[in-house]
Structure formats: structure tokens, C-alpha cells
Amino acid sequence: MNTYWNFPAATGGLINSINNAGLETFRGNALESLTREVCQNSLDAVKDTKSPVIVEFSQFQMNTNDFPEKEELVEVFHKCEATWSGRNKKSEDFIENALNLLGTDKINFLRISDFNTKGLEGARDGEIGSPWSSLVKEAGSSNKGESSGGSFGIGKSAPFLNSNLRTLFYSSNDITGYESYIGVANIMSFEKNENQITLGNGYFTHNEKSLAIPGSFQLDPQFIRKETGTDIYVSAFEPVGDWESEVKKSVLHNFFITIFQKKLVVRINDFEITHENLGQLIHDLESSEENEILKNYFNLLNSDKTIKLKYPAKQYKNGISFEEGEAELLLFKGEDLNRRVLMTRKTGMRLFEQKNISGSISFTGILMITGNHMNNIFKQMENPAHNEWAPERYEKDPKLAKKIYSDLRSYIRKTVNELFQEKITDSMDAVGLSDFLPNKNLLSDSGKNKTESLTSSIKSLVSKKKKEDPLKKTVTKGEQEQEIEEQLKGEFGITPTGDQGGNGTGQHSGGGDAGGGSTETGENNKLDENDSGDQDKKRERKPSKKPVQMQQRYACVDKNDGKYRFMVTPQKSLTSGRLVFKVMGEQSDYDLPIKKAATDNSEVLVEKYTANTIYLQSLKANKSFMLDVEIDYSDYCVMEVELYEN
Template sequence: MSSGELGWHFPPTGGGVAMGYNDPGIAHFGGAREQSLARETIQNSLDAAASIGTPVDVAFELQVREDDWFAKRELAATIQRCLTEAKARQDDKASQAFEEAAQLLGKTRLTFLRVADWHTTGLRGEKWDALLKRPGVSVHDQRGAGGSWGIGKNAPFTLSPLRTVFYWTRFEENGRAHERFQGKAVLMAHESGGEERQSTGFFGLVDGCRAVDGETIPSAVRGVESGGGQRSGTSLWIAGFREQDGWQERIARRVAASFFGAIRDGTLTVTIEPSEGMQARELIDIKADNLEEWFDYLQQGSDAAQDDEDDDIDDAHRFWELLQGEPTAERQDHDLGHCRLWVTVSDDAALPSKVGLMRKTGMLITTRQPGLIRFRGMRDFIAICRFEGDEGNELLRKMENPRHDQFEPERIENDPKEEQRGRAALKRISDWIREEIRKVAAPDVPMEAARLSELDRLLPDVAPEEPFGGDSGDGDEREPSFGAAPVVKLKPRRRPPAPVPPDPVEYDDGDPGEDTELTATTNREGSVAEPESVYSTSHTSQKRKRLLIDDVRLVPVQGGANRFRVSFRARESGVADIVLAEAGDSTLVSRDDVRASQDGVTFPLTGVELRPADRVEFEITAGSPLGERAWVVSAVVPEMP
């Protein structure tokens, strides 16, 4: 083997791990492929910006090649060996994938999706090695840079039927420009030359799986990349890219939805191979002075199959408009640094009542951060908070999950103090955001807002990931555990023979005929007071004592048909029967068919021992559908025999 031989090399396993076709890093991005590619690659480009004041340019374009510049026959032979291995293992998914790959390599022409950036630092040293040869490793020059898990590098492979990507970069070192090139294929372990080979192989200098430099880079690649002059940058060539209808719009949607902040700042410009629709509108570059036109085009092109994407682009458009004005409030946090918040409300146009959190780079991370989802009783609003400080962004980077769509303090591993610092910082900033929103979005008629808030507590919970503790988001109690406070779980109990349904309940507070149409009133103790319940029984009405409970939650059980999870806090001690009543037009109707369910056993909700501050939780099921109705939960003291 010549030390200068150019070709493919899959190193022997040497008795080590032999990976199959299902690579977890690639599978992580198997859903929204084009969208993941755009989000991950542009984030990396922004992190590698060469200088302040010069925008990073990113391009998505097609390259159709007929020449064999990457040892196509050699790669095809390896794919055939992988196909043989997959069939021997009866791996249908891998077999189908390798058959498609073999057919593509048998054609004269092959399409590549080239993703290129300029005005970046390029990749040298450990950054190049981290990209190609170090799974799970992320290296950045800047504090607070976006990526932290080293997983995003797998996103391009999801768009290659050959599971093959080529990398080119130009960088400056010691006053001189350098170019580097290498290919990478992620297939499956296979037999070759009488020994087992690793699933991952490299195109370049065979000896040592090394990259090629300068003049030894294939001319087909250098000819394209030289169009950027001597500017530093990086390009990915995704081999065998399938041109599925609408791929350009899907990339454009993700660019606009995630990076509108960077585009507005003038730090990012994106060029996309134009579709027919884009050509008709003369839209090619996404930049600060035409982003409004892009929003208009992408929102008009929405369809029912893209509901989530449609919501994202609608939200981004509103956030972008909001950023045109001055911040509503600013704060200097000792952990998160300088934070700027924009809020707007509307009584005319429906706003989604969402809060966006944006990193310093101008990338929107999330609109679903726990503690900033439920805003009961507020007027419609939209808000966005941007974190400007380097140290604060470094802390946020540590808490960012692998999908870059939420901050999770528990992601900070092996450092309890830093995890607690991150948790406290998120709690502090969430409280501040909620308070600022309350200042501008509080309703003009507090009583009406309070009534709607109480009604919201009766409805099945649509945001179970939110903390308990009311609107403030206090505490760190999240489902499915229902919180860190003591929890009383119901246990199956023997029920006395021939149980009698509860009698109609009369309450001491207020006229039961008032406020019964899809609203609830609040009694002087602060708990929900129900109108008179109607039971299918002939017993005479009489006063019945009930124990005070509050913070009632009803959550659908995922994967469970006709099942809900119920939780509440007790405010008094005693033994009570738990009564669930369904709200009708003007009455509450008891549901005698509702029973508790635990470990596959159903049992009546009777004789439950309650203690102050305990949280009681249980699942319920019923003979007829529960549905999305309004409920009243009461703890009624049983009658003495």
C-alpha cells in the first residue's frame, strides 16, 4: 500500500465493536431531514464566523456530476459487501437501503447537495478531527457557541442514500491559506480481505485514513470551491441527494423560523437553489432586506401536511416583527448576563401567547420552555427574550438538549452545583419574564379573567409539562411525577357491600343557580365551589361536609384509551370519598361509572385519607368515554352509618 494512494479505507474492527446499519447518531435526525440539516449546519456556520460585522454566507445548491472523482467503483464494491452481510443477517431495512445505494452508483450521473459557507474560519486541527472522526465531540472557539453535543454532524447523512458525505475546507494558518478534503461513509460492519471491517470508512489517503491537501484534492471539487476565491469556509457534499418536491421550501422554512434573529442582525445570509415558486417570486437569497417577502411566500405556501412547520413560520414572523421595536424590558442577571425582552399584546388579532427564547447568535431555541407555557387569564400576547452575554450563553449551551429545542438543567452532568446554578437561573429568568408579561397583558376586567382561569383548572390539561403552583411557575414540580411534594397514591381498598351513590350536595357558599354555564365561581376559602350536583338517586338532599382541596389537574394518559390522571392537593385532614362530576349546561352530573385504576386493577374512590399539603394522584377510567369535558373534583366526607 502506497502512502500516497487515494481511495476508500474501512479499518479492521480488530475484535472491537462491529456496528450495524442502525447508527443512533443518524437515526436521531431521521424525521425532518432537510429541516435538521438547515438548523445544524447553519448553527455551525454562525459559531465559526470569521469576524464581527461581516455576515456569514451559507448556500444550499445542487451539483450533478458524471466524472468518477471519488473512487465510485470502490465504494460500490464495499456497498455490495454490506448488502451481502445485511441479507445474511436478514436485516430487511439495511438490505433495501444498500440495494438502492447500489442502483444509484450504477448510474452515470450522481446528484450532490452542496452546503457551503463563507466568511467563516474554516476547520483546522481538532475541529476537523471532531467533525469527521470523533463522535459525540464538539469543539468551538467561541464561548457560548451553539452546538454542545457533537451530534449535529450526523444530520447530513440522513439525506444521502449512500450514507456518504464529502468535506472541504479552506482556513488561514501562519499567514497562509490551506485547503483540506476528505470523504466519509457510514455503512455497516462487513467482511473484506478475510477480516471484519468497521462500518465507517474514509475517502482520502488510504494510509492512516488521512485527508488530502492542496493540489491533491480532486479537481472536480477544487473547480467548484475555487469560485469563492481565497475566502475561508467549509463545504459539505451530500452524495446521492434525492430531489423530493418542496425540499427548497422546507429548508427555507427552517432557516426563517430558526434564524430570523441572525438574518435581521445582518450576520447571516442564506442562498437556496430556487424552486419554480421561488423563481417566480425572484426569491433566492434570504437576507435582512427581503425577509418580509420570504415570510409572505412561505406562509402562502402552507398546507395541512405541515401544521407544525406552519405554526413555526407564523410564530417566527410575529417574533421578527416584534424585534423591529425597542425592548419592553431589560435585565442584567448575574448568571445569564444581559437579557432583553420584547412583548406585545392584542385584543383584535389572535396571538398565540408564546414566549420565544433566543441565543446570542440569533438562533431561536424554543417556544415551549417549561415555566413559560401556561398563562391563565392573560390577554393574547407574544414575547421573545434574547440572551446577549457570553457567560450566560455558555451556561445555556450546557443546558441545551441535543435537538437544540429546549433548556434542561439536568443536561449538566457530574456537576451538581452548576446544575443547580442553571436551574436557579432559568427559574429566575422565567419569573421575570412572567412578571413583565403580566404588566402588559393583564386583563382589563380582573373578575372575568379570574373566572376563565378557574374554568381552565377544570378542563383536561393540555400542557402537562408545566410546573405546578399556579401562574407564577414557582417550584420545580413537573409531571409525570406530579412533583417533589409528598404524594399519596390511592391503593385498592375493600368496599362495603351495596354502596349507595352520594346524595345531592348542597353548599353553604352562594346561590347554586349562578355562574353555572361553563364557568366556576370561587368561594371565600379560595377553592372552586360547584353548583348543585344532580345524581340519579331518590335520596333527600342534605348538607354534606367536604374537605378543602385545590391545585386540581386532569391530564390525559398517553397511550391509554379513556384514561386520565387526576391530581390535587389536600388542605384539610380527614377521610373522604372522591367525587367526580361532569359539567352540563346548568348542572353537575355525577359519573358513577368513573373508577380509579392502578396496575390494571379498578377500585372505587372511597375512604381516601387526606393530610394537609399532600398531593393525591390516581388514574381514572370509565365505562363510557370521558372526553374533553369540564370536571369538578370534590372530597366529600362519607355519611356515618
């Protein structure tokens, strides 16, 4: 059978460079993304649910001359070179590296094979919507069912990012017994013939339709497929560092639940991860915050003290309903736990940690959505990277999705508080409060209640009523309780800025003695030849982006008016500095608007305050000062404050 590389062209079609939107989604960590996406896809294609899916990662090397139709691919890269020369530096660098790799004697491959899976159905005729077509030919599509893990169809891009040729080979033996293989080069458009520009993707095939080549495929001399499943061959696999350790780490952190449930076994060369050695492997991980949290999650799965609760039945409009037990909540209370709940869906893959549940209770938890109806709804809220639920992604009814997600969060918070919250008396001693409060009464108005206080370990959010403003929309108490994030983003003008900010108390790391302003090299600091130069002119110092270490505590003086009192102790003397305030949201932090700021220290000057930042002058190292702050938010909140040098 005649096989060749086919790069389809289309007159007037889209021209693609080496940059690819699907690839950019996974660029942050190529190997982890590869592991997550491949294992999830294999779990979605399980053949016998009573047995585990097996995913195997194996590296091998082959003679470059044995690369399928190598000379044709070399010619393609030369045409790419002619097309993009002087037009796109990134494309030029990629082409140069690809030609160098194809010019060596040996080339490295990574083979990823799965077992107890259905293989790529639809390879025989390439029917649109079939698993084969969805993986190989279609862009941004997925035919997975309600219980599957993926839904966007761009996870298939992750393996390409691990190939220095952006070229993969797929081999399959499906449940009908049909064996086939095909190559896919996800590179860039190039001028094929005069006035003919390719679309950027090419296929190692046997016809102009770019269908799979019938028959078995053997690139790895040590491997022959004897059962149903799929093999992915990543060409020019040149990872930086210890790829086996990276894949192992990704498997342990992302699929420990699935492996614990005996649904997945992973082999990395000669090493195997199963439910039998999972606990020991997690126990042996080096000490780090990330690994300690994983160990706590695993202990939660194993402990006889774990509380397991079924999510109650829910009924919504448009016929959407969840039966009791479509999700299960596992909770465990103990010392020094992360106070978060790990969210997962049917495959058991780690998605994200739900935070802002309780700041006063030390607990950890896992929520597992297992029911088909609930899994389908939350799958449609999920972003392509599978690390966030965003109700606006549910195209049918974003408001309904928002209500569904809000109900789930409320259930988690309520359950944690009901199970673990200790009963408290009307008054209590605030340990450490005397360290930063003056001997005077905390409040200037002696007639007010003085027992209301807050430290950074208290993260209760209490609904508020704001004075009516005829020009602003009034939000009711009930709405605030259900939609805290909408309140933060809407009524108070707080905008999301991602995972930034410091801690409520204690040491702030990241700055240290380095502190200081910074200047940049390059064009920004060149001298102007035409500038005579003023001798009196001082070089402007750019504000530092590195936090300066400090100690700080705060107490709530007047909740309704949003008044707080801070005790701040910088670890470095600053001529000019700034305090940046944020409040923790559900999945990200938000800027916290400052209304007023004043200090009791005559040596420390409040220069100005704008948005969420207070600008200060004359800060002395290890010398504490009091700062009174009024914020545009009258609920209790957890502030994250960082100090920077100007």
C-alpha cells in the same frame, strides 16, 4: 498522489449496523435538521463578525463514473451485503439501494458551502480537538467556545441522513491558506478480511491514518472555492418533495432573528434570503398557525411598540455570575397572540417556545441570550436537538442549573404580569358561566365565597398548602412557587407524557364523526385454527385513540379541595367513553390524578375513574351533562381534556 477508501478494522471492536444513534436524533425531519445544524456550525466559525456569514445550498449532477474511487466503494457494499445477508433487513435494504444508485449513469449531489468562515483548521495534521478532527474523525465531541451554538458534536450527523449512500465529502480552505479534502462513509461494519470486522466508518484518504488529502477539490463543475470556508458534498441526494421550499422554510423559521440582525445570508440555488427581503418573504408565507406565529415574532422585532428589557445581573455560588444585559427580553402586547416567549441563544437560532407564562394576557415575546457566561451555562443545559433546556444536563451542578433556569422563567412571568396585567376589582362577571351552571347556588355550602371561578383562559398558578401527611414530605409555599414542575412531578404523582391533550374550551379537533373503536390487521386478528369458537363470544372492540369532538367548559368550585364543575357536550353518541385529563407544564403536559367524579344526569353513568381518566356510559350527541370532578391538586391549573370512545 494515491487516494483510496480506507475502512479501519479492529479485532474485538464494536460492530455497527446501519442504525446510528446520532442519525436517529435528526430522523424526524432530515432537511430541517440539515439546515439548522449546517447554518449553526457556519455561524460558530465566523471569520469577520462585522460581515454576515453566507451559507449556500446548491444541487448538481455528475457522472457516476466520476464518483471518487467508485469501484472501491461498490466492492465495500458487496462485502456489506455478504456480512449482513439474512441478519438485518434494514441494512439489506440500504445496501440494495446504494448498489442501484452507484449503478446508474448519473448521481445527484447537494453542495453546502459557507463564506466568511475560518474553514476546517487542523486538517494538515489531524490534531485531536481541532475543528477538522472534531467534524471528520471524532464521535460526540465538540471544541466550540462559550459563545457557540452547539456543544454535543452530533450535529455533524444530520447531513449523512440526507445521503442515500451515507457518504459525504468535506473540502476546506482554512485561515492559514491550507486546502484539503476528505470523504467520509458512515455506513456499517463488514467483514474486511478473515477475522477482521471494520468499525463502520470509511474515509476517502491518502494514508492509513485517514488524514485529509492536500489540495483543492472540485466535484461541482460550476464551483471553485476562492476564499476561506468549508464545502460539504452530500452524495446521492434524493429528497422527497420540494427540497428548496423545505430549506427556505427552515431558514425563515429557525434563523429569522440572525438574518434580521445581518449576521446571516442564505442562498438556495439562485434564490437569496437576506435582511432586505426577509420581511416580505415572511409576509408572503401561506396562512397557517405556525406561519402566523412567525409573522408575530417578526413584527415584534420591527415594531416601535416593542418593549425591550435587559435581564438583571445575577450572582450564584461557585463564582457563577451574569452581568446585566447578558440576555434581552422583547415583549409586545396585542390581540390573538400566542402567549409564549421564543427562547434563543447567541447564534439567534430558534430553540423552543417557553409557555405557561400567562393565560389571561395576549402577548408574544423573544428572549435572546447574548452574554458569554449566560450562553455557556444554558448551552450545557441544551439537548442534542437544540429544542429544550434540561437542568439535569448541566453535569457540574444540576441543582444550580435548575435554580438559574427557574430564575429566568420567574423573571419572564413577573415582567409580563407587571407590564400587561390589567387591574381587576374584587368581583367581576364571568361571561358565559350561566351556560353551564345550574340555577342553584354553585356551592352546596352557602356560607362560602362564590366569586372564585376559573375558565380555560385563566392560567394562574397559585401556591397551595396541603394537609400534613406524616407519611409524605411536606412542600412549603416558597418551594412550590419556585419549582412548580417539581411539585407536579413529585408531591402529586403527576408524570410527564409529552405534548398530548386537548383544549380547555371550544371544539376539540382530531376525532370528528370518524370516532369509533379500531381493530388492527395482521397477526393480532388471525383466527386460531385450534379454537372451536364460541358462537356467543363477541369480538372485543379496542378503545379508540382518536379524540371525539366535544364542547366543554369548567369552573373552579373549591380551589383548596381541587373541586371543578364541567359542562360537557359530546358531538357524537357514545355507548362507552372516557375523559382524559392533563395539566400543562413548562415544556410538556402532565397526567392529572382524579380523586372523585360524579354527574347530575341520571342517564349518564360514571363507570369508574382511575389515574387521570374518567370512564362514562350512555353519552348522547349534542346533549349536555354536568360533571363534578375532584383532582389531587389544589392550585389553579389549566386542564386539557379529551373525550375518547371505548
